[in-house]
Amino acid sequence: MAKNGNISASVIKRLPRYYRFLGELEKQGVERISSRELSERMKLTASQIRQDLNCFGGFGQQGYGYHVCSLREEIGHILGVDKEYPTILIGAGNLGKAIALHINFETRGCRLVGIFDANPRLTGETVGSVAIRHTDEIEAFCNEHHPVVAVLCIPKANTQEIADKLVGLGIRSFWNFSHYDLTIDYKGIEVENVHLGDSLLTLTYRTNQLDSE
């Protein structure tokens, strides 16, 4: 059924948005939707929606459209929302704490099992329901709990070093918020760099363009 070969990054980036919109529709009690109607709500073309979805299989039905609830489940399954990848977060500064509290890891296939910070003053404090441990404990913790995903909220100077160490401890995916472009040379390691500063700068550029028109 799933003709999941190698899907382009462009398609993958749109999947979470489909998933969100379908969730909203489900909440609103909408049972079925056509690619045309969904395209109007999401402000993209019906053709694109049909083509995106067909990368993974024929979830719709001619003359009817898509069943909201089951399409959402299919996409969720493709994305892996039903996984429970043990996840650790390194760096419990302002941003680290906010991410820990603000992101619902559970609904995105991840389970936040540990938070670490180099500052001993933070040790023992809890964020949400997770205690902050000292970074010295990372190795022992990984050997016991085998986390797979690491969220990096640390200064850029240490990022590469810490990431390399974590790879050695079994981490396979990095969600990197540090002000540094993380690249891992080992194969089979995934990195998602989030550069909030870059995001703001592109907005500044566009704000700037508005002025000069």
Add this chain to the structure above:
Amino acid sequence: MAKNGNISASVIKRLPRYYRFLGELEKQGVERISSRELSERMKLTASQIRQDLNCFGGFGQQGYGYHVCSLREEIGHILGVDKEYPTILIGAGNLGKAIALHINFETRGCRLVGIFDANPRLTGETVGSVAIRHTDEIEAFCNEHHPVVAVLCIPKANTQEIADKLVGLGIRSFWNFSHYDLTIDYKGIEVENVHLGDSLLTLTYRTNQLDSE
């Protein structure tokens, strides 16, 4: 000099990264760099770098390469880092506070001049050097200080309503962190939606793919 017509979004998204890398090079004391060498450091093609930069003008010199310092300044100027757009932040929860403290607005053409929250308990508290005001004060504040950029760190339910109101008060650019796809129908308004949850989900997808190979 600047043949700044209409630049594609793909190019714009890469500019902040060039800016960052050039900043690092400058810090390291590198005076000049060729597109080939920069391409190796940034893991993209030299051809792309040359073509990207040429959207804005010929900043390099044959046989020499690019002068790191002045190229950085040029890109910075294009992005608008030397602007001082008055910026307000709505929603001083965990994420709002973290953004206020963690992002260096000044180096990105923005000046954080006000923070607002609907919770009266937060009123008077300061984040960094900016006091939190009650959301009731937004209108008066905008009339006095004329902010241009708004950072939204609020629940999705209120986002569209608040954004529409802010447009009426003169806001022209939104940096939206709420779990909602903001779209503004008025022309001349820019929106940068940041969906951290979507970012994590794409990572989960890739983590998932690692498993099934």
Add this chain to the structure above:
DNA sequence: ATAATATCGTTATTTATTTGACAAACCTCG
């Protein structure tokens, strides 16, 4: 049951983006 309508899945076309190629321009060194 049949016709009319809606809508998908898929192929073809168009558009956008990336990569490659190369002449012109400049630097560097003797």
Add this chain to the structure above:
DNA sequence: CGAGGTTTGTCAAATAAATAACGATATTAT
């Protein structure tokens, strides 16, 4: 100051992505 070597800016080709077109199939109404 001139030759040899670099490296750009730009044009052309290749690749990727988005859009449009359309036959096939299901739904719905009569």
